[in-house]
Amino acid sequence: MLTKLKRLTSWHNYIWLAKQVDRHKGPLLLVILLHVLVSLSGVAVAAVSKLLIDAFMAHDKSLTAWLIALFALLLIAQTFANPYLTYRTGKLRETMSHGIQLRFMERYYRTDWKALNNYPNGDIQTRLVSDVGSVVDGWTNTVPTIIAMIFQLIAAFGTLWYFDPTLAIYAFLLGPVSILFSWLIGRKLKRMQLQVQASESNYRSYLTESVRHILIIKTFENQRRNLDQVQSLQQQKLFWVLKRNLFNALVNTVITLGYRAGFFIAFIIGASRLARGTVSFGTFTAFLQLVAYVQGPMEGLSRTLPMIISSLASAERLREMEQLPNEDDRRQVEHSPSQTTAPIASVDFDRVSYGYDPNQPVLRNISFTIQSGEIISIVGTSGEGKTTLLRLLLALITPQEGQSYIRTTAGEALPIGADTRAYFSYVPQGNTLFSGTIRDNLIMGYPSATDDELREAARSACALDFIEKLPLGFETVIGENGIGLSEGQAQRIAIARALLRPAPILLLDEATSALDLDTEMEVLKRIKQLSPHRTCIAITHRLSVIDICDQVYRIREQRLLKLTQQE
Numbered sequence: 001m002l003t004k005l006k007r008l009t010s011w012h013n014y015i016w017l018a019k020q021v022d023r024h025k026g027p028l029l030l031v032i033l034l035h036v037l038v039s040l041s042g043v044a045v046a047a048v049s050k051l052l053i054d055a056f057m058a059h060d061k062s063l064t065a066w067l068i069a070l071f072a073l074l075l076i077a078q079t080f081a082n083p084y085l086t087y088r089t090g091k092l093r094e095t096m097s098h099g100i101q102l103r104f105m106e107r108y109y110r111t112d113w114k115a116l117n118n119y120p121n122g123d124i125q126t127r128l129v130s131d132v133g134s135v136v137d138g139w140t141n142t143v144p145t146i147i148a149m150i151f152q153l154i155a156a157f158g159t160l161w162y163f164d165p166t167l168a169i170y171a172f173l174l175g176p177v178s179i180l181f182s183w184l185i186g187r188k189l190k191r192m193q194l195q196v197q198a199s200e201s202n203y204r205s206y207l208t209e210s211v212r213h214i215l216i217i218k219t220f221e222n223q224r225r226n227l228d229q230v231q232s233l234q235q236q237k238l239f240w241v242l243k244r245n246l247f248n249a250l251v252n253t254v255i256t257l258g259y260r261a262g263f264f265i266a267f268i269i270g271a272s273r274l275a276r277g278t279v280s281f282g283t284f285t286a287f288l289q290l291v292a293y294v295q296g297p298m299e300g301l302s303r304t305l306p307m308i309i310s311s312l313a314s315a316e317r318l319r320e321m322e323q324l325p326n327e328d329d330r331r332q333v334e335h336s337p338s339q340t341t342a343p344i345a346s347v348d349f350d351r352v353s354y355g356y357d358p359n360q361p362v363l364r365n366i367s368f369t370i371q372s373g374e375i376i377s378i379v380g381t382s383g384e385g386k387t388t389l390l391r392l393l394l395a396l397i398t399p400q401e402g403q404s405y406i407r408t409t410a411g412e413a414l415p416i417g418a419d420t421r422a423y424f425s426y427v428p429q430g431n432t433l434f435s436g437t438i439r440d441n442l443i444m445g446y447p448s449a450t451d452d453e454l455r456e457a458a459r460s461a462c463a464l465d466f467i468e469k470l471p472l473g474f475e476t477v478i479g480e481n482g483i484g485l486s487e488g489q490a491q492r493i494a495i496a497r498a499l500l501r502p503a504p505i506l507l508l509d510e511a512t513s514a515l516d517l518d519t520e521m522e523v524l525k526r527i528k529q530l531s532p533h534r535t536c537i538a539i540t541h542r543l544s545v546i547d548i549c550d551q552v553y554r555i556r557e558q559r560l561l562k563l564t565q566q567e
């Protein structure tokens with residue numbers, strides 16, 4: 001925990017926070033300026049009110065007229081400045097958080113896939129929404145408020161000093177003690193803020209998962225248990241939120257006590273001096289307003305501490321994501337292989353070993369050569385490492401030992417990495433459709449596909465018939481995860497999506513498991529007849545499919561074995 005606290009206040013966080021505002025300096029300066037002007041206008045109103053009362057008392061008509069006009073002008077300016085400030089702050093907050101969120105997502109997509117496995121969806125969402133919000137609030141609210149308060153404090157104290165130095169000193173009394181006190185207890189507050197954020201993340205992660213798995217919760221009649229768990233996480237969150245709030249309330253009480261005591265003493269002294277005639281009515285009126293502008297900022301500055309802590313804690317959490325390793329991007333290729341790369345000759349693995357935990361290999365010393373156009377089947381019992389092999393091909397994970405290449409007909413050997421993903425099209429296990437139309441889903445890997453290409457891919461995946469029977473055809477809107485379609489239909493759309501992408505190697509991870517045997521055979525035959533031929537690596541549990549494959553491999557005890565016809 002102590003190292004966490006040290007990290008929180010490390011200068012890296014301040015530098016990171018400063019970088020976030022780089023592209024918004026102009027609008028931020030405007031917001032700060034408006035904040036300062038609004039604060040100073042309060043002091044100006046107090047000063048003018050004093051001069052106006054004194055001018056009234058002195059029966060100075062021309063000065064009174066000028067001051068009335070100035071007084072009205074200031075009040076009108078205040079009325080319009082506030083809504084304008086709210087508008088500008090709102091705009092800055094939105095543009096800033098959109099920018100940070102966009103950069104976060106860009107970075108997220110480049111992050112090593114395995115490193116992201118440690119972060120549940122809810123946690124990522126908390127960082128993306130709450131933490132970005134807290135960082136942006138720090139810039140658009142806390143920083144301008146602090147600067148404006150400092151200006152207000154100096155101006156109010158200076159004005160009061162000018163009118164009556166003794167009253168100024170009383171108004172200032174105890175303020176610095178409050179500020180010092182609040183900064184001293186800041187350390188404890190930091191610890192609580194981190195706990196609040198951690199409990200918030202756990203809670204969100206659980207809610208996200210519960211919503212995603214509603215079907216399982218209902219069918220396993222797990223509602224009560226689930227609600228109990230929600231309640232228990234709520235209690236944990238409540239505990240830390242209340243603890244922090246209680247602590248904040250205590251601190252605020254002490255600060256307010258200092259503030260009130262200062263006001264009380266200054267008021268009594270001011271009133272008695274008014275009675276004795278040593279201060280004017282005008283000065284006393286100004287004092288009543290200015291005392292608030294001296295003590296208000298001091299109180300406010302003490303109260304900004306939790307906001308600063310919260311922004312720092314969020315900066316730390318967002319930086320943590322940025323520090324995750326990048327996936328291999330030695331040669332980022334942003335184009336499709338059909339346009340710029342030579343046709344492939346083969347995919348080669350040379351003594352590749354991999355384990356999610358390096359001490360426990362899932363695959364060991366795997367070697368194979370798959371020639372272009374071949375259809376390969378990989379079989380093996382559950383948990384042997386078949387999906388892991390596809391992940392290695394897609395460079396989602398990197399071998400701990402050995403080499404893997406794509407060889408082109410031009411004789412190049414391209415090491416498999418993030419950039420060689422352009423050679424692959426993939427149908428993962430499970431339902432991976434997005435909400436949107438069927439067309440939106442199909443063109444994901446090939447946005448410029450023509451209608452004919454779309455229909456051809458759907459036909460090859462045995463999906464055209466049922467799509468055309470839908471009233472809106474390819475424009476039919478489906479829900480998240482393909483809600484509204486049967487499992488087999490969703491699978492055929494996922495296959496069509498992969499076929500449409502102009503990539504020479506097709507990876508199927510139990511992609512036909514929800515299809516009946518005839519449809520499965522039909523889909524695989526059509527893939528085999530595709531022109532140009534594609535290399536296809538299919539994981540399957542159905543031995544009947546094996547007949548149409550050129551090679552069959554089995555994974556057993558971490559090894560890859562080539563099966564002969566007899567086996």
Ligand SMILES: Nc1ncnc2c1ncn2[C@@H]1O[C@H](COP(=O)(O)OP(=O)(O)OP(=O)(O)O)[C@@H](O)[C@H]1O
Pocket residue numbers: 117356357362380381382383384385386387388389
């Ligand atoms: N993200 C991961 N992190 C850690 N271990 C993992 C991860 N994914 C898989 N494993 C482990 O790696 C091993 C191989 O898993 P893999 O998914 O490759 O098996 P599989 O042969 O495809 O199984 P199935 O036929 O059930 O899909 C398993 O022991 C599994 O627990």
